[in-house]
Amino acid sequence: MERIPILRMGEYLLVTIQVDMYDQLAMTLQDDLTNCINKNSSRGVLIDISSLEMVDSFIGRMLANISSMSRVLDAETVVVGMQPAVAITLVELGMSLAGVKTALNVEKGMALLQSAARVDFEVDGADD
Amino acid sequence: MRTNSIDNKKCAYSFSSHMASTQLAELIVKNKKSLLDTWASEQVNVFSKQGALHSTEVKTQCSDFLDALSEGLKKSDTPFFQNAAFDPLKEVITSISKSRALQGFSPSEIALFIFSFKKPFFTLIQNEFKATSQTVASEILIVSQLIDDVGIYSFEAYQKTREEIINRQNQDLLELSTPVVKLWDGVLALPLIGTLDSARTQVVMESLLQKIVETSADVAIIDITGVPTVDTLVAQHLLKTVTAARLMGAECIISGIRPQIAQTIVHLGVNLGDVITKASLAEAFKIAIDKSGLVVVKKSLIKH
Amino acid sequence: MVPTIKTADHPLRVEVDIVQARHLVRKWAEQLGFGIVDQTKIVTAASELARNTIVYGRGGEMQLNALENGARKGLELIFTDKGPGIADLKLALQDGYTTGSGLGLGLSGAKRLSNEFEIFSKVGEGTKIIIRRWK
Numbered sequence: 001m002e003r004i005p006i007l008r009m010g011e012y013l014l015v016t017i018q019v020d021m022y023d024q025l026a027m028t029l030q031d032d033l034t035n036c037i038n039k040n041s042s043r044g045v046l047i048d049i050s051s052l053e054m055v056d057s058f059i060g061r062m063l064a065n066i067s068s069m070s071r072v073l074d075a076e077t078v079v080v081g082m083q084p085a086v087a088i089t090l091v092e093l094g095m096s097l098a099g100v101k102t103a104l105n106v107e108k109g110m111a112l113l114q115s116a117a118r119v120d121f122e123v124d125g126a127d128d
Numbered sequence: 129m130r131t132n133s134i135d136n137k138k139c140a141y142s143f144s145s146h147m148a149s150t151q152l153a154e155l156i157v158k159n160k161k162s163l164l165d166t167w168a169s170e171q172v173n174v175f176s177k178q179g180a181l182h183s184t185e186v187k188t189q190c191s192d193f194l195d196a197l198s199e200g201l202k203k204s205d206t207p208f209f210q211n212a213a214f215d216p217l218k219e220v221i222t223s224i225s226k227s228r229a230l231q232g233f234s235p236s237e238i239a240l241f242i243f244s245f246k247k248p249f250f251t252l253i254q255n256e257f258k259a260t261s262q263t264v265a266s267e268i269l270i271v272s273q274l275i276d277d278v279g280i281y282s283f284e285a286y287q288k289t290r291e292e293i294i295n296r297q298n299q300d301l302l303e304l305s306t307p308v309v310k311l312w313d314g315v316l317a318l319p320l321i322g323t324l325d326s327a328r329t330q331v332v333m334e335s336l337l338q339k340i341v342e343t344s345a346d347v348a349i350i351d352i353t354g355v356p357t358v359d360t361l362v363a364q365h366l367l368k369t370v371t372a373a374r375l376m377g378a379e380c381i382i383s384g385i386r387p388q389i390a391q392t393i394v395h396l397g398v399n400l401g402d403v404i405t406k407a408s409l410a411e412a413f414k415i416a417i418d419k420s421g422l423v424v425v426k427k428s429l430i431k432h
Numbered sequence: 433m434v435p436t437i438k439t440a441d442h443p444l445r446v447e448v449d450i451v452q453a454r455h456l457v458r459k460w461a462e463q464l465g466f467g468i469v470d471q472t473k474i475v476t477a478a479s480e481l482a483r484n485t486i487v488y489g490r491g492g493e494m495q496l497n498a499l500e501n502g503a504r505k506g507l508e509l510i511f512t513d514k515g516p517g518i519a520d521l522k523l524a525l526q527d528g529y530t531t532g533s534g535l536g537l538g539l540s541g542a543k544r545l546s547n548e549f550e551i552f553s554k555v556g557e558g559t560k561i562i563i564r565r566w567k
Contacts, residue, residue: 020451020454022447022448022450022451023447023450023483024447053458053472053475054472054475054476054479055476056476056479056480057480057534057537057541058479058483058534060535061534084469085468085469085471085472086472088469088473089469089473089476089545092541092544092545093476093480093537093541093544093545094527094537094541094544095535095537
């Protein structure tokens, strides 16, 4: 079965979607990511969709789901690199992906993830 | 009995008109050179903003026209322009009309090209069929109708080209009038001026989002000081742009909201959600700088 | 009737057909000279409707038609299935309404993403959806 590879970079997971997303692949990715976050106690997930030329409601929902599920597992998710045409189309379609954090590219996405992790750490520290 | 005579009349007409067409076709082929000379001379004084038509160009076009016309007359069973046999003629006319339109000639000049053909051709027919006036009349009738149809077709082809030119110019104008400027590293501004219709807003949206990617901007300030009216449609378009930018990871601030516009937005019940709005571009810029993690300090306050 | 200058059919039976359908629509839209945004819009609409055809319509097919109306070029997609049909079209076209586990944005979304949208459905017989995008 085809799967999208998940790379581990320390406390973060990196997913680069470069193939056509069909429904089964999306479902598998959701499961795989949840398992990975759990296994590695990851703090954050970066999903690079800069190669995706189309995001429909199914894929959009997958991104929203991954975002919510990771948060439950105490990890933040950032989706990076959405193409302008895709963004315009998603909005027209009626999806705003309100709960999903986004960034323009991998660097900014990582910076966002790290600052989010830092905030959590500081808050925890203050409680002690 | 009556039906019979009508059918006969129909048959007789089509037989004679087919014969007439072939005769006309032969006439054109036989007298091509003299036709060309007299026809071209009728058009010598044609001017346009771009200057006079080149005579060799005119001669080639006339020649192509005559060839296609005689071919069409020969091949068609009815001398009507709608007949498929005249498709090559249609192509010749389309290309001539197109080139004239692109060169900036006026519609009457296109008409001149076609209708100036009538005189030399009718004269030719009269001279050829001097003997039988009956034949002359019917031939001329056929030809006149055909040339009128050709004239109309050429005008339509010309119109189409003009429209394409105008559309292209509109597009260029649209792109020119929506400049996206960089105010600072990672801060873009889009000063909108004039009315925002659906087409323009699409172009504006795409251009802004593209620039955000190109400059890796974090913040885009959309300034609507120069937009006279904001109705529900405009507000929706603005919201869509802001949402799309957010999906890409950039934030938008809308500035230049005059008191009247603020009132309109409230009246219309438009929900701007959590989009940051500021009255002036300056205030929006301050926020943008802050969001970029920057601070502006007076030089005199910095210890060296 | 707007003249069709090219036509093709594509089956929609299994999931992988959706991906192929997207590719086909993208290719045709590109060839017709659509800009990248318009291409993405119609490909996304096709993806939604193709999924609907398979998931709710129990399989069917997509027909592509390249149209020409004077100087304007257009792409027409027709999705047909012989599935259960839609009882309440008005309800089905509302954002968020779904009889399955989807988001309910398929039909309404495809409508928003297209210049023209027509839907015909009869319970027990099937559904036919036509969308068009003009250049």
